[in-house]
Amino acid sequence: MTAATPQELAPARPDVRTAPEARLGRWHGRQMDPRRNGLNVVRLGLAVLVLHAHAYYISGRGVGPHVDGENLGGWAVFGFFAVSGYLITGSRWRNPLSTYLVHRVARIFPAFVVCLLVMVAVVGPIGxxxxxxxxxxxxxxxxxxxxxxxxxxxxxxxxYDIAGTPADVPYPGAWNGSLWSLYYEFLCYLVVGLLALVGFMRRSVWGLVGAFVLSVAAHAGWPHGVATLLGGNVDAQLLAKLLPLFLGGALVERLRHRLPMHWAAAAGSVAVVAGAVWLLDGWGAQLTAPFLAYALIWVGSALPIPDLLRRHDVSYGIYIYAFPVQQLLVLTGAHELPLLAYDVVALAVTVPLAVASWLLVERPAMRWARRSTAARPA
Incomplete structure (x- = not known):
């Protein structure tokens, strides 16, 4: 996947005009302001990191840096799922299931389908x-x-290929290696949607804690028997890998009134994640997903960004269009540039496509979804 998503999810609207206070014992501070924050930039940074990670493969420079068996794109995807879990859970807890599903479908499907059509109408023919x-x-x-x-x-x-293309390139047979993660993100949407139907889950955070622990256990136990029980199903394996990150973000959202945003806590969270990744083989990130989510949410709460980027989220468009753009640039020989120069050229070509996706597809679809569900009671 390298990344997802889309992420791309409209920030939850609070019940008050300003961000309320959060308290944990004697430690108190502000929650993240749901209306004025830098999460769009956080997701934009994650999308660019995915682009950079793919550049190694697409340009024939190997696989790039890896940490705990994941390339940089994989870690960006972890971040996407953690942030999405935070945003999506707030949306689900405030909306009935029908409204929630309409919003989620409108957010992810229209831009995805248009991307598929652009690939067969433009990208495939060029290749x-x-x-x-x-x-x-x-x-x-x-x-x-x-x-x-x-x-x-x-x-x-x-x-992943269209009419046998791309071919005769360093990374053949795939026009868009980023799209795979969207399926698992939508499965996570469904999981949270169903969990919220359980009264205990709504009344107590401990229900969500239990779901998170079970998801971590499923991933950690995959090589030790879970795979056998599920017949080695790849979909189940990837969901088990990514669901803990999503539920980690969900936990942070449900505890937001107890978790003030503070740089020291964010730094400590990064240290906890790094320690777990160092000590645990392949499941440290999943175990410490709430800490990863907290660190990213703090970055979003602390980042000063212009209103233009706060109101317009092009991260999803960059995520779904960067890979085919990078492959097309290979046909021009641009992949022979120094890696960072290749990244800059690819990003420069991708941004207009992402902006068009946001303005012409994503934002209109979300506005339609909000209007169509505005009268539905919670």
Whole structure:
């Protein structure tokens, strides 16, 4: 995945005009202001980190730096899921299931479907002509453009190439290696949506703590018997890997009134995550997901950003369009530039696509969803 998402999720609206106070014993301070924060920039940074991680693969420079078996893109995805868990849980706890699902579908699906169409109408033909010198046979060569769209239409990505392209490039057979994570993010949406139907989950945070602990146990126990019980199902394995990050963010949201935003606590959280990753093989990030979420939320609460970036979230567009842009740039030879220069060129080409996705698809879809559900009671 390298990343998700989309993340891309509208900040929860509070019941008051300013961020309320949070207290933990004698320690007190402010919660993150849900209306004036830098989470859009946090997610934008994570999307750019995914772009950078993919640049190693796409340009033929190997796999890049890894930490605890994850490349930089994988860690960015962890961050996306933690932040999404925080935002999504607040939305779910304030809305009935029907409203919540309409909002979630409107947030993730329209831009995703448009991206698929752009890939078969623009990206695939360019790659096919570059490879064959003609468009003859483009519509009938496996994987056909129609099959590409249909196979991937419901978020689970089953096809990465279009008509046998890209080919003769350092990373062949995949036009968009970022889309895979969106399926698992939507599954996390469904998990939180269903958990909130349980009265105990709504009344007490301990229910959510129990769900988080079970998710960590499922991931940590995957090599030790859980995989056998589930027949080695890859979807279950990836969900078990990412769900703890999402529920970690959910826990921070449910405890927000007890967790003041403070730099020292954020620094301590980073130290806890680093220690767990160092000591535990492959599941330290999952175990300390609430600490990771807290650190990212603190960054979002402390970042001073202009209103333009606060009101416009292009991180999802960058996430879904960067990979095909990077592959197209390979056809021009841009991947032979120094890695950071290649990153800058790819980002410069991707940003207009992300802005168009936000202005023409994502924001209108979310506005429609809000209008269509405005009269529904909680």
């Amino acid at each position: 096919y002509v570059w490879l064959h010198g003609t468009l003859s046979g483009y519509l009938t060569t496996s994987t056909t453009p129609a099959n590409f769209v249909w196979s991937n239409l419901f978020l689970r990505v089953n096809a």
